Amino acid sequence: MSGRQILWTPSPERVEGSTMAAYMRWLKAERGLTFASYQDLWEWSVSDLDAFWRSIWDYFEIGAPGEVGTVLAERRMPGAVWFPGVTLNFAEVVLRAGGQTPDKTALTVHSETFGDTELTWAELRARVASTAARLKAMGVGQGDRVVAILPNTEVAIIACLATASLGAIWSLCAPDMGHVAILDRFRQIEPKVLIAQDGYVHAGKRIDRREVLATITDGLPSVEHLVWLPVVGDLPKGAVHWSEMIAEPAEFQPVRVPFDAPLWIVYSSGTTGNPKPIVHGQGGVTVEMAKQSLHQDITDRDSYCWMTSSGWIMWNSQFAPLARGGTVALFDSAPNQPDLLALWRFAADRKLTYLGAGAAFFATCLKAGIRPGEAVDLSHLRSIGATGSPLSEDAYRWIYEAVKPDVWLAPISGGTDLAGAFVGGNPLMPVRMAEMQCRFLGNAVRSFDEDGKELIGQVGELVCTEPLPSMPLRFWGDDDGQRLHDSYFDTYPGIWRHGDWIEITPEGGSVIYGRSDATINRKGLRMGSAEIYQAVEGLDEVMDSLVVDLEFLGRDSFMPLFVVPAPGVALDEALKAKINDAIRTAVSARFIPNEIVGIAEVPRTLSGKKLEVPVKKLLLGGDPAKVVNRDSMANPGSFDAFIAYARQREEGPAIG
Numbered sequence: 016m017s018g019r020q021i022l023w024t025p026s027p028e029r030v031e032g033s034t035m036a037a038y039m040r041w042l043k044a045e046r047g048l049t050f051a052s053y054q055d056l057w058e059w060s061v062s063d064l065d066a067f068w069r070s071i072w073d074y075f076e077i078g079a080p081g082e083v084g085t086v087l088a089e090r091r092m093p094g095a096v097w098f099p100g101v102t103l104n105f106a107e108v109v110l111r112a113g114g115q116t117p118d119k120t121a122l123t124v125h126s127e128t129f130g131d132t133e134l135t136w137a138e139l140r141a142r143v144a145s146t147a148a149r150l151k152a153m154g155v156g157q158g159d160r161v162v163a164i165l166p167n168t169e170v171a172i173i174a175c176l177a178t179a180s181l182g183a184i185w186s187l188c189a190p191d192m193g194h195v196a197i198l199d200r201f202r203q204i205e206p207k208v209l210i211a212q213d214g215y216v217h218a219g220k221r222i223d224r225r226e227v228l229a230t231i232t233d234g235l236p237s238v239e240h241l242v243w244l245p246v247v248g249d250l251p252k253g254a255v256h257w258s259e260m261i262a263e264p265a266e267f268q269p270v271r272v273p274f275d276a277p278l279w280i281v282y283s284s285g286t287t288g289n290p291k292p293i294v295h296g297q298g299g300v301t302v303e304m305a306k307q308s309l310h311q312d313i314t315d316r317d318s319y320c321w322m323t324s325s326g327w328i329m330w331n332s333q334f335a336p337l338a339r340g341g342t343v344a345l346f347d348s349a350p351n352q353p354d355l356l357a358l359w360r361f362a363a364d365r366k367l368t369y370l371g372a373g374a375a376f377f378a379t380c381l382k383a384g385i386r387p388g389e390a391v392d393l394s395h396l397r398s399i400g401a402t403g404s405p406l407s408e409d410a411y412r413w414i415y416e417a418v419k420p421d422v423w424l425a426p427i428s429g430g431t432d433l434a435g436a437f438v439g440g441n442p443l444m445p446v447r448m449a450e451m452q453c454r455f456l457g458n459a460v461r462s463f464d465e466d467g468k469e470l471i472g473q474v475g476e477l478v479c480t481e482p483l484p485s486m487p488l489r490f491w492g493d494d495d496g497q498r499l500h501d502s503y504f505d506t507y508p509g510i511w512r513h514g515d516w517i518e519i520t521p522e523g524g525s526v527i528y529g530r531s532d533a534t535i536n537r538k539g540l541r542m543g544s545a546e547i548y549q550a551v552e553g554l555d556e557v558m559d560s561l562v563v564d565l566e567f568l569g570r571d572s573f574m575p576l577f578v579v580p581a582p583g584v585a586l587d588e589a590l591k592a593k594i595n596d597a598i599r600t601a602v603s604a605r606f607i608p609n610e611i612v613g614i615a616e617v618p619r620t621l622s623g624k625k626l627e628v629p630v631k632k633l634l635l636g637g638d639p640a641k642v643v644n645r646d647s648m649a650n651p652g653s654f655d656a657f658i659a660y661a662r663q664r665e666e667g668p669a670i671g
Contacts, residue, residue, distance in 0.1 A: 019447040022415050023423060033442040034309050041074055053443055053453060054523045061459035061481055064090065068097070068302060068457065068484065075305040078103055087482070092509055093499055095482035098274040098298055105278050105297045105334075106180035107269035110140050112315070112340035121337065122169050123318075125361055126347040127216040128246060134169055139176075140267055146177035148265035149255075153240045155208060157182035157272060160280070162201050163210040164188050164228065167325045167347045170244060170257060172333070174210055175279070179297065182270040185279040186292075189326030190215050192621065194227045196290075196646030198234045200282050203292050204491050205237040210257070214247035218349040223247045274298030280491055281328055281431050290647070291502065292491035295434045296484070303435045303485035304335035310455055311425070312398060312442040313369065315340030321371035321400065322346050322358055327622040328431040329371070329402065336369070355380055359387035362396060371400030374426070375623045377410045382558060386417040393419055400440070401426040403623045405527045405545040408449045409553055426451055428515065428527045432503070434485050437477065437513065438525040450524045458483060462519045467507050470519070474543065476531055477517040478510050486511070516543040533627035535564040535574060537605040544627060550601035551576065551594055556584045559617045562608065563631040575634070575660075576608035579617060586613035612660060616653035623649065634661050 030036055039056065042048040046066070050056040060067040065086040072083055082101060089096035113121055113136025121139045124132040134142070155161060161178040163186075165171040171187060178185040186204060188197045190212055201209075209232065214223045225248050232241060232251075243254040250256055278297040282290040313319060319336040320343070323329035337343050344365045350358045350372075362370050380387070387393065399414060399422050406426045414424050425440025428451065437460045441453040454460040462475035490498050506512045516528035528534075528543020535542045544562050551560045559579040578594065580586050591611045598607050618626040629643035639658045645651035 019450050021445045021447055022411060023421070023446040025423070025442055025445070029423070030443055034312050034314060035441060035443050038074055038309055042070060045073075046070065053441055057454055057456060057523065060456040064457070064481060071302050071306050071457075072098075075302075077108055077301060077305060090482065092482045092486070092511055093496060093504060095484075095486070096275075097482075097484045101274045101298065102271040103274065103298055103301060104180060104182070104269035104271050105301050106143065106176040107271075108301050109176060109334055109338045110136075110143065110267070112338050113137075113140070116315070116340065120342045122172060122343055122345060123365055124169050124345040124347065125365075126166070126168050126345075127219075127349065127352075128166070128214075128347065129168065132169060139169075139173070141264065142173045142261045143176045143180065144265045144267035145263055146173055146260045147180045147267070148263065149260045150177055150183070150208065151181060153208060155181055155183050157270065158277070159183045159208075160186060160204050160206040161208045161210070162186045162188070162204070162206040164190055164192075164197060164224075164231070165210060165212050165244070165325055166190055166215055167323060167330060167345050169345065170210075170212070171325055171330070172337075172343075172345070173261070175334075179278055180267070180269040182272040182276060182297075184277045184294075186281070187279075187325055187330065189324045189621065190224055191217070191222075191324075192326055193646030193651075194230045194234075196644065197231055199644070199646070200290050200292065201231070201235055203289070204280055206235065207237065208240045208242065209235060209238045210242040210244070212244040212246060215347075216246075218352050221247065272297055275488055277488060279331065281331065281434070283431060290644075291498065293432060294488045294491055296488050299484035299486070299488075300331075300334075300434050301338075303433070303483070304332070304338055306456055307332070307335045307435060308339045310427075310436070310440050310453075311335070311369065311400065312423070312440075313339050313341055317341040317368045318344060318366055318395070319369040319371075320344035320346055320362065320365070320367050322350060322373070322376065324621060328434060329622075331434060350376060351379075355383050355385050356387060356390055359385075359391050359393070362387075363391035363393060366395040368395055369398045369400065370396060371402070373403035373623045374401045374406045374410065375403060375619075377401060377414065378407065378552070381410055381413040381417075388418045393422075396422055398423045398425060398440075402428060402436075404625070405529060405543075406449065407545075407549045407552070409549070411446075411448050428525075429455075430513075432487065432513070433483060435483075437479065438517070438527070447524060450520065450526050453523055454519070454525065460517070460519070460525070462517050463507065463510075463512075467510075471521055472518065474516050474518045474528055476506070477513040477515040477527075478507060479513065480510050530627060533563065533631065535562065535606060537564070537574070542602065542606055544625075546602050547576070547598060547606055550597045551578065553601070554593060554597055556581050556590055557594070558582075561614075561617045561625050561627060561630065563627055563634060565631065565634055573610075574606070574608045575610045575612055577612045577614045577617070577630075577657075579614055586611070614653070614656045616650050616656075618643075618651075618653040618657070619649045621647060621649050626654075629654075630657050633657055634664075636665075 117137035121136040122134045241254040244257040275296045427436035427439030429436030459481035462470040518526045529545040565573045632642040
């Protein structure tokens, strides 16, 4: 058994009332299938793929009974063929969820720019129908690309559903992204329509984006129509005001498309090279998000919020609770304004039952010493989600001590690549310290060593040995599939390698240790960077940190540790000794760094991930202009400190 401390155990009432338990009862009644444990259920789901995914289609009533013939026509990776001959429409499935409750709130929005807004299901459906009719009048049809530069508000949700309803392809970037990063994405897919907001308010400051948008529109010659949401200026010449898109009533007429018709294009983090434009299918996303609701325990009774940028895949994931008929709360505001209780107040005001955020947000709250459970009323909150990076033991402990002792904490790990999660929560099981509860149903997740042998209780490469419906259809423009192959299938033929270190426990739980290509290898002992961060960032004197291993063939590794001291704290010899002692105690003396360097900020992507690999490439002699795309960084100026460090050490033997 796992030796990790149990922090939460579901009550019999929580188990009985969970979506997972209801699904298992349905399997028994409708399929004659019973399972002694979740592990047995998972084993069935990844071995009998046809029966499992057919059950998801039928249980969630995604289409008509008997509509599905073959489920998996080609069982291979890449190139699996799912649900041949089946047609559907993602927007139709999502909006159908509120058909019986037209007056119920579908979306509730808090925006620094626009204030508070609510839309009922009837209002949401009407605005989607109006927008779709207007897009159709602009000539948008199946396969055309509609792109947007919008924040996490109802406008983006409406525009996405309207686009999907026509069988067209959606793609979205956040308004705070640089024009280079946006053009690097949108130019690849040649959009017909661009929807943009010319400014926004963040942390009390009004941000004018007109000049940036002018550069973007000039750089997209394929755009035939511009839809504008003015905040700081007037309507550009020839543009259509957003209000006109939703003004004229229209009938909702979704177009049924093949299961593998493209739904949206999302992008890799783009830290190096051109971002990969990942195409997901209408059907794959629909069935994956239906299954996701089992693992998030979401029903039409839930009020759900995931604090996310519109440029992160977690924005897309908000359609999962919406498709179950839940209320989705959109938070478009700085989470630290006027203080770090802002999001927690929002959770209390909206009576949220589910709150999710990046792991970095919870770590920041922990560091700040706030205690949301004492400051606001979180009596409705049943579940907390986290992702983006491994959630530390300290953060697990803080949530149960400072937020709510009886909340279900269910971090997930997956990503943009598959528009879903590989591992995460299960409302039937206990929560153990720093451990995700299970491998998701249908996801044949394993831990492999370098020779492709499965590991249990040891850290290895996260792989998926069976296809998933939501895996990328392709990369846009990757006509021969080579780029897709090289991204996921070049290490283990026919098996997806995700690029994370994972440990699978004997009970089927999991621990993510960070990116496998940022792993520390000290004299043959491999370690994910997350464990070092746990030790270092557990010190009150350290706000943040980044570690890389500059290992060369035939040489000992050189491992610098970069730390951001807490305000007013000096990185002196005493603090360095304390950091080393913390690593020695919590990890191993092997992982004491060769050097500790003070920095002002850890460089991060727009979704909050530490840029370990670009820093590693830089310090191994890479060209500073090529190892990182600064427009895809949240804090591009932070990289200058590492360039200076590299120059200081470029004659040193450890970094060549």
